[in-house]
Amino acid sequence: MLNRPYLLLTLAPLIWAGNTIAGKLAAPEVSPMILTLMRWAIACSVLLPFAIPSIKREWRTIRVHLPLLFVYGAMGFTAFNLLLYAALNHTSAINVSIVQAAIPMIILLLNLVFFRQRIFILQLLGVVLAFLGVAITATKGDIINTISQGINQGDTLMLIACVLYAAYSIILRFKPHISWMSFIFVLAVCALMVAIPFALYESQHGGFLHINGRSVLILVYIAIFPSIVAQLCYAKGVELIGASRAGFAINLIPIFGAMLSVIILGEAFRWYHGIGLLLVLCGIAFSEGISRWTEKNQ
Numbered sequence: 001m002l003n004r005p006y007l008l009l010t011l012a013p014l015i016w017a018g019n020t021i022a023g024k025l026a027a028p029e030v031s032p033m034i035l036t037l038m039r040w041a042i043a044c045s046v047l048l049p050f051a052i053p054s055i056k057r058e059w060r061t062i063r064v065h066l067p068l069l070f071v072y073g074a075m076g077f078t079a080f081n082l083l084l085y086a087a088l089n090h091t092s093a094i095n096v097s098i099v100q101a102a103i104p105m106i107i108l109l110l111n112l113v114f115f116r117q118r119i120f121i122l123q124l125l126g127v128v129l130a131f132l133g134v135a136i137t138a139t140k141g142d143i144i145n146t147i148s149q150g151i152n153q154g155d156t157l158m159l160i161a162c163v164l165y166a167a168y169s170i171i172l173r174f175k176p177h178i179s180w181m182s183f184i185f186v187l188a189v190c191a192l193m194v195a196i197p198f199a200l201y202e203s204q205h206g207g208f209l210h211i212n213g214r215s216v217l218i219l220v221y222i223a224i225f226p227s228i229v230a231q232l233c234y235a236k237g238v239e240l241i242g243a244s245r246a247g248f249a250i251n252l253i254p255i256f257g258a259m260l261s262v263i264i265l266g267e268a269f270r271w272y273h274g275i276g277l278l279l280v281l282c283g284i285a286f287s288e289g290i291s292r293w294t295e296k297n298q
Helices: 005-026 032-064 066-087 093-100 103-115 121-138 143-149 153-174 180-203 213-241 248-263 271-296
Strands: none
Touching (some): 005 213, 032 066, 103 153, 121 271
């Protein structure tokens, strides 16, 4: 299995899509900030024995880059997931999955703004299509009426989460040269540290954690599979076939998310979900097609 890149790169987005489903199932059992804290506490405990050798070996490099690694953990691991889980208290898992699909387009725009990365007309068209798809999904197909009434709180939170994750993604170019295990473990520890004050605040203002079989299973899934297993699958897949060819995997997340929302949660797949998802995927296809053409002709 570890030498089958396309299987690994299909499992990773399937597991990540499952994070959204698990977050929706967790909503009545555990509040968002406490869920985020528990996720990284369990993940750190599981990773610790495996990470110790690489942490010892690479500690000098890690220590020098701790401020940057802390920012990575805070943005990509804590803030994104906290906002995602909070969003699921106010909107459907299908909506969250489709809005999440806009991340590649936001990355494109942030690279243009902060790093002056060249953007082509078709890529710009892809951005417009993707955001139109998100807008149609978030407004349930009634953009004009929603402008006057305001967008659903959950969709707004998810858009903010996507911007933060896109920002995290573009600053990964400054990632220190350390092993995957060290990187994930240090970020998980930083994420845990950031989550503690939020969880303490939430516990004093209506936060809750119901310990039962369902909540335990959800916590174990979220802590082990999206946090560790999916990361390992994706990292190994990229190692086997390269980052450019592995990029398709990220685009499978909204598709799997929508499918699992219908199958597991019984959510209704409306016409605006279909149009929104189609527009987002077309936008990504436009953008990535041009990006690959540019790479081949450089």
